[in-house]
Amino acid sequence: MAVLGFCVASPPRLSWKAFGTNRLSTRVHRSYRRRIALVRAEVNFVNADEAKRLVSEEGYTILDVRDKTQYERAHIKSSHHVPLFIENQDNDLGTIVKRTVHNNFSGLFFGLPFTKLNPDFVRTIKEKFSDDSKLLIVCQEGLRSAAAANKLEVAGYRNLSCITSGLQSAKPGSFESEGSTELQNAGKAGLVTIQGKISAVLGTVLICAFLFITFFPEQAEKILQMSPSS
Incomplete structure (x- = not known):
């Protein structure tokens, strides 16, 4: 009489050596992620005098992220202009209504253009500058430069500095500039000035x-x- 035999394979045994290796790998990975988080937190905020020193002594490149109108009124010579916000010319109904309201109030009294986030901001920066570039990011009040630094930090840039309170805090003559007005006054326009x-x-x-x-x-x-x- 034939006898049928069944072979049941036992599960592979995990050696203590392999288990220890996996635990070590996990700890290393977590430590690496913590180091990355710490590196990403390094955005340097400086005043206008320190910013000038970073450019002249440490080779920082000035990146101006203001909108086109403010940049044309006044900007630092040799700066690179990549706006964080661009003029919103969309023609959907919601945008038309918002643009009309904006132009009749904020645009009229403060000379502010109706804008939206520049969808190509990070891509344009990457085309111009490598990840290890030293960038001094400037705007008029300091808010857009901080937002731009955050985006570039996430994109892999590490050597980032911003002027606290923006160019409006710079003393006349702090930077050699071009335009029809002083750097600190480039944000003033509209009926408010009149x-x-x-x-x-x-x-x-x-x-x-x-x-x-x-x-x-x-x-x-x-x-x-x-x-x-x-």
């Missing part, structure tokens, strides 16, 4: 009137008593 000039003129007129009434009260009284009929 209103400021009008307010200055009115203030001067009122001060002169006050001084005239104070030192020449009789003449002032005669002028106030004059009527068009006379």
Whole structure:
């Protein structure tokens, strides 16, 4: 009589040596991820004087991430311009409504263009600069430069610096610039600037009137008593 035999394969045994190797590999991987996290946290925020030193002594390249209008008003000579935000010319209904509201308020009073995030920002930077490039990122108020640094940090850049509070905090003459105005004033536009000039003129007129009434009260009284009929 034939006897059928069944062979049941036992599961492979994991040696303590292999188990220890796997645990070591896991610890190394976690340690590596922690080091990467620490490296990615290194964005250097400096004032305008320190920024100038980074450019002149340590070979940092200036990357201007402001919009086109502010860059054209004033920018640091030899800087590279890659805007973080670009003008939004989309023609869907929602964008048209938002653009109309913006242009009638923020655009009119503050001279701010209606913009959106530049979808090609990181790609353009990578085409211009290698990952080990030293970049000094500048904007007008310091917010866009910090956001741009965060994007570039995630993309693999490590040598990044930003000017705290932006170019508006730079003293006149801190950097050699080009444009129709000073670097610190490049963000000022719209009716706000005109209103400021009008307010200055009115203030001067009122001060002169006050001084005239104070030192020449009789003449002032005669002028106030004059009527068009006379």
